[in-house]
Amino acid sequence: MTRYAGRGFAAINYPIGMNLGGDPAQALVHSTPDGKFMVTLSAIDLGQGMKSVTRQIAAEALGVPMEDVYVDTADSDTGPHDMGSFASRGTHRVGNAVIRASSEARAQMMEAAAEELEVNATDLDTDGQGNIHVKGAPQRKITVAETAIAAQFKQGRTLSGRGIFLIEPSGVDPDTGEMSPVTTYAHAALIVDLTVDDETGEVTVDKINSAYEVGRALNPKLVEQQLIGGAWMGVSHALYETTEPYYPDRAHGPEDFNTYLMPGPGEIVPHDIAVLERPAADAPYGGKGPGEMCANPVLPAVANAVYNAVGVRVDKLPITPEKILRGLQAQGGAKPGPRRPGTQ
Amino acid sequence: MPKKPMSFTLNDAETGVFVEEGQNLLEALRRGAGDLSPKFGCGQGTCGACTVLIDGAPHLSCLTLAEAAASRRVETTGGLAAGPELHPLQTAFMEGFAAQCGFCTGGMLMVAKALLAENPRPTREEVIEAISGNLCRCTGYGPIVDAILTAAARMQGRAA
Ligand code: FES
Ligand code: FES
Helix, strand or coil, X not given: XXXXXXXXXXXXXXXXCCCHHHCCEEEEEEECCCCCEEEEXXXXXXXXXXXXXXXXXXXXXXXXXXXXXXXXXCCCCCCCCECCCCCCCHHHHHHHHHHHHHHHHHHHHHHHHHHHHCCCHHHEEECCCCEEEECCEEEEEEEHHXXXXXXXXXXXXXXXXXXXXXXXXXXXXXXXXXXXXXXXXXXXXXXXXXXXXXXXXCEEEEEEEEEEECXXXXXXXXXXXXXXXXXXXXXXXXXXXXXXXXXXXCCCCCCCCCCCCCCCHHHXXXXXXXXXXXXXXXXXXXXXXXXXXXXXXXXXXXXXXXXXHHCCCCCCCCCCHHHHHHHHXXXXXXXXXXXXXXXX | CCEEEEEEEECCEEEEEEEECCCEHHHHHHHHCCCCCCCCCXXXXXXXXXXXXXXXXXXXXXXXXXXXXXXXXXXXXXXXXXXXXXCHHHXXXXXXXXXXXXXXXXXXXXXXXXHHHHCCCCCHHHHHHHCCCCCCCCCCCHHHHHHHHHHHHHHCCCCC
16 A cells, blocks of 8 residues: 655636626615614625625725624515625625615715705715714714714605616627626635545545635635635535436435535645735725635646546546546556655 | 423523424424524434533434423523623634534534533544534534634633
């Protein structure tokens, strides 16, 4: 038995959102009478941080403290239309819609405050702490809460906003099939170091080094969390997960979580991440978000590392011990590729 | 089907529910007692999302007959915090970003609580062993293991 070390590399350009029908997202923002703001969305948070990030975006665009913003993603029947949480589109599409809705609500809030302070709305600014003041004269101010109460009970004015973000729909060229699916890409490069056992065909992923370009990381800890968890899922897809191991034959397919293989807490792969921030021009405060890209580059990098380790090129996922052993048998044993200096 | 009254202690409160014959504890907690913190993941004992403590020991509530908890002490994540004071495990999970969707979190917290009650200074391997019956789809497990070790250290007044 010999264990062969291998290193694999992969780099991807990953589309943010898609172009089906312009990929619209809508947001509604309204104030409560006590000066809090409610953001209503139909894009849901499935753990990726949609609520946290849209809350930050709304607070920034409104000019109010984040604690005073609530995000409601309760129901796609009652909320404004959104294409959904998929295609790595959330931060970019929904975030842009939230900025527009919040800006409209902010304009109304400033009008209401101007009426109370008897100045022009253009002379007012927010301090982000819950106050609206005259530019250059911070003592002439009114709180957001007082403004909301005045708007509601005195002025008969709503502090609310609507926002939609739609990209230029791109038609398909009937001759070439060419279209422009997206407006923005995120990028990643990833190196996997692993070991292949030539007797059992088993692969142990030893280390992942990655760099992700996600625009501005609007919430750096959430980005990091998503990249760590996503890479785990990438390893899982690369080496373990399948419902039809002999596709299209259903034979030996798993039937529950006992037989559906995934790496567990004993197979945690050390992962060093570099997040590169290059704010994107058409993204909300520059943030594109990692999305699906957090899992995807892991798969080709693992396949390349297996090839580098033993010379077996597996082109069907997952890369199971059986496929590696069959490959080894067909080529008469391990044929390790070139080693980089510093690796075994 | 006739329902039978049953009482037990849920997070230190005397609780009564009506249970059907054959009903599992998970349903009795969620529907009967209105405690939604234990989750239904698989309903067949393979994911750990429904884990609760009965007399301090972790049990898969989807595989436990409700009546088996009669007159016993049941603990769920819903009772971990003391008012606004989070349990050290909850604080460590929150600070260490050990949850994304949160579906596995209740089960993870309960097995961790039972582990630390029995073994206040677990090694990393012991933590991994303790949570090995609990699936997580989001975090990659690393942040969860770290958070449990951090909480253990803090509960002992040690540096992590
Ligand atoms: S719901 Fe009980 S183990 Fe999955
Ligand atoms: S946080 Fe989503 S399953 Fe663990």
